[in-house]
Structures are given as structure tokens and as C-alpha cells.
Amino acid sequence: MPERLVHIVDDAPALAADNGGTLTMVLVLDGFLDAGNAAGRAAQHLVDLSDGPVLATFDVDQLHDYRARRPPMSFVRDHYESYDAPRLVVRQLADAGGTPYLLLHGPEPDNRWEAFCRAVREVVERLGVTRVVGIGSVPMAVPHTRPIAITHHANDPELLSAESPWRGELRIPSSAQSLLEVRLGEWGHPAMGFVAHVPHYLAQMDYPQASAALLEQVEIAGRLTIDLSGLRAESEDREAEITRYLDNNEEVAEVVAALERQYDAFERAEESGSSLLAADQPLPTGDELGREFERFLAGLDGPDAPDGDTDSQGEQD
Template sequence: MAGSNRFVHIVDDVTDLGDDPVLVVALHGFLDAGNGSVLAVDHLESTGGVGPVVATFDVDVFHDYRARRPAISFVEDHYESYDAPRLVVRVQRDATGRAFLLLSGPEPDNRWEAFAGAVREVVEVLGVSLVVSLGSVPMAVPHTRPLAVTQHANRRELLLRANQWRGELRIPSSAHALLEVRLGESGHPMVGWVVHVPHYVQGSDYPEAARALLSGVEDSTGLTFDLDALKVAAERRTAEIAEHLAENPDVAELVAGMEQQYDAFQRGIDESLLATDQPIPTGDELGAEFEKFLAGLDGPGAGSDETPDAPEGTD
């Protein structure tokens, strides 16, 4: 076994990674509104195949089984098909055949410091040149406007765009955030991309989030992905939402209020994001209206033969 960290097992003879491989970190759970990371991983594996595992984390140490209970089938008189959680690193390939590493699975519930140390072991043993994390958060933005994207990094030269946020925000932490801090302290570069998903669709598959995240990975790494299937899925989801709004004018009015709010902010009219002639719809208002609609979109039989629905990736 390569390396010495007891929380991760790395394959001894990893070959054909090329020079200075990139590690993409796509964990589902806290930072996965719209199942952005889950859909991104599903897309990478469906277009490039499921690559070989080169590192396995001790998931029993990191996972809270009572908080996020894995599924298992009960068949007549016995249990079978246990869906065990896995935190693994695979070798994947982009559209040009270039190898990269993909760390996927549930965000650790426990022992974040140990997890950060284990990822550092992977980085050092496999010669990773750059770590890129994916995340998506719910935001009071309308689905009819371009997704906002926030970039962050532990080295300023890795930043490719200026964020709209200014000053300091105190927010709940995540394993991704701590990993960026700890890797920076040990001299390893890490950059992250976070998309802002409309809060009223955060519990449903939102393919545009995955497309935006993988576009960010392309920008940071030079990797190339075929994102056509995600584009088609995103357009289909937008059409489904538009159809629902056409049949429910009260909901459409709430979304229109968010559009005015968003446009006012973009023009710099009001820093509070408040539109002057339209009340802001709350998350509860939109959430209540969309709950049954979204359940129908992602329920049994709602998927298409063109792009299968990704598994759920929320807590």
C-alpha cells in the first residue's frame, strides 16, 4: 500500500496518470443544491466511463449512518442489495483522453481534519498538481437568469474572475472549505467553483448547475468535457418549469418578483436586492408552491430515455 495514512488506502501501482494530474473533488450532501455535484459525477462517468479506483477512504470513520441511512432492499423475507456509501478516487478521462482524478461520495460527517489529512496523502502520493472542488448552494435568484458562480482558491493567482461578494461573510463550514485551508497550509494549490441554484428548485435535479460546475473545471484545468447532454437536460428542465408557471399564475408572479429583484441588483439600483415595486417572494412561499411540482418531475417514470435521472445526492 502506498502512503501511510490509516484513513485512506492508495493503490501501489497507479500508472498512466500523465504529468501533474488534477484532482476533482465532488462530494454530495451539504454543498449540493440541485444535486449539482451528483449530476456532474454522473455525467463524467456516463460520458467517459467509470474509471478504476486508485484510492479508497475509510468511510466508516467519516460517515454518520444514523443521519444519512443507506438504502437496502427487503425482498419478501430477507435483506439484500445494500447501498453502501463509498468515498473513492477514480482515474477518469476527459473528451481528449487526458487522465484526471475524481474524488466522489458523501461529504464526511465526522473527523474533517482526518479527512483533510487523507486527501493530502492522495495529493502527495499521486503527484496531484491542482485540486478543484465543486459545490452548489441555494440562493434567492430566478431560474430565468444566468446562474451566478463564485470562485474561491487558496492562491490568488488561481482566481479567474471577480466575485460579486465583498467583505467577510461568516457561513457554516464544510469539508471542502477546511480542505482548501489545510492544503493551502501545506503548500498544495486548490481552487473551487460554487454555483448559486434557485432556492425553490434546490431539492430537485438541476442540470444547469452541473454544466456550470464542469465549465469551471475546464477553465481552471484545461480539461475538456462534452457537456451537450447536460445542456439538453437543462433546457428540458427549464421548459418543464416554464410549463408549470404558465399553468400557475400565482407562482409565476412570485418568480417575476425575483426577476425584478435580480435585475435591480445587476443594475446596481439597490444593494439590498429589493425591487422597488414588487415584494420579494420568500423561500417558504415558492417552496410550498413548487413542492408537488418538483416531486412530479423527479418521481417514478418522470425521467427520459435520453438522459436518465441521476440518483439523489442530498442529505
């Protein structure tokens, strides 16, 4: 008989009963939909604000591919120590007004997605979750100088609070998080989510602007109040870094300007109801952007990085 995939504490409180029969669970799985570390940083912000008890723990050994995503550990002079074991847990948190909610966060399962979905269903039904709200982010050909666009999605059309910018059907790579939304809908549990569009030239660095934008949506969907002042301060610092870099790198600034023109043309077309394809405004290719922003990313390793530092960053696992 296989081991249980999730362990829920025996004395888990009846949070929904204490909150008028409603309980939101925020869902953040690291490893796929997280350009700019937007969702991961958002989850960490929630924990920093209200680090509550763990109510459920998933058996990561059954879900994680250690060779594909090797956990870090420390080697101190002559011995190994401080192994950072991956954890996939459900935490009890509270918003600024004391309203309880849950946060399911940790590495996306590498395998056994269907079993993982069934385990989450057990958590939802045992703890009385009434709505699951997932967040993520994807790299897009958009400029950082324009508002962050958000794609809304849900397993029940009545949960949607904005119209989708997409038309027709898109064939995309699946994720455990997206599959979970589908399965929860089949089991009669409301689930929805938000995906931030992060400028793809900033996708490999922390982009707190997107984290704040995602949590604004979580506030609305989950009827929560979240202190975003810390994230907004980080966003201002990051924006200042980017501005300083662009002021000293004309070629990079020109590429951003091209993205701005394309973005604005799309906006005008949307408002007028005409074609989304802007005439005479060619979008730079991925190769062109990659070449232009290799130095951009290297220069933003830290606030004090020298302008002439053009070493390439190592690829992330």
C-alpha cells in the first residue's frame, strides 16, 4: 500500500467556521510559471507578514526529482551541513485585519501530478477551503515602463473579474498548478488564478513589481487585506536600478523604446476595436532581445554592479 502523500495535523482549526463559512487558499508552486520570481517572492512576502503554523505537509520524497532540481547545502571547511530540504506545505496565515487564510507553497511536483491533485483535494475538503487562488508569471514581450498586465483564469466563469486578452485556443505546456485547477473544478471546488506578464528581458531577476500586482489580485479574489508597502519599496528600488542602467546604455534603451511603441500601438488598436497588428512597428526578435539584454541582466546583478560588467550569468537549474 503506498504511503500517504499528505499529512494533515489532527487538531487543524475550523478556520472557515470562524470566518463566516469562507476560507481562501493561495497556491504558489515554484519551478514553472514564475518569471521574475514574481510568485515566489509574493509567497515569501505573505509568510514574512504572518508566519503561521503548518497545517499540512506533503511527502516531497514521492514528488521531487532531486537530480533535476538539486537542493542546496553547505560545505563548511571539512564537512557537509545545513541541507535545505525541499518542503511543500500548507500554512495558516492571517491578513492585516486578522482574517485567516491558507498558503500552499513549495516546489512544483516533478511527478505523480494526479496523486498530488487528489492530496490537495483532501486538504481542501478537510480544512474547509472555499476558494483556491493560484498565482504565477510568464515572460512576455512587454516594456517595464507600462502597467503590468494580468491574465485571469478560473474553473468557473462566474469567478472571473476581468475579460481575457486571449482569443481562441492556445496550446501551452501544462503544469501541476494548472492541472490542479482543472481537477478541482471537476470535483466541484472553485479555483481561479492570475498570471502576471513580466518583461522577458527581466525574467531572470527578481521583479517585485509583478509580485505586488499579483497580490493585489489575491486581495480582491480572496477578500483579504495585505500590506504591500514592503514590496512597493522594493519595486521603487528596482525601478531606479533599471532607469540608471538605461540612462547609461543607449542601445538597450532603444530596444525598450521599441517595445513601448509596440505596446502603445496594441493599446490603441484594442481601444478602437481594430487589428492588434500595428503597422510599421516591428517587434524585436527573441535573438535580438537576447543579445541586447545580455549586458542588461549582468549589469543588474546588484545595485553597485559596474557598467562595464558584461559577463554572462550562469543558467539556472
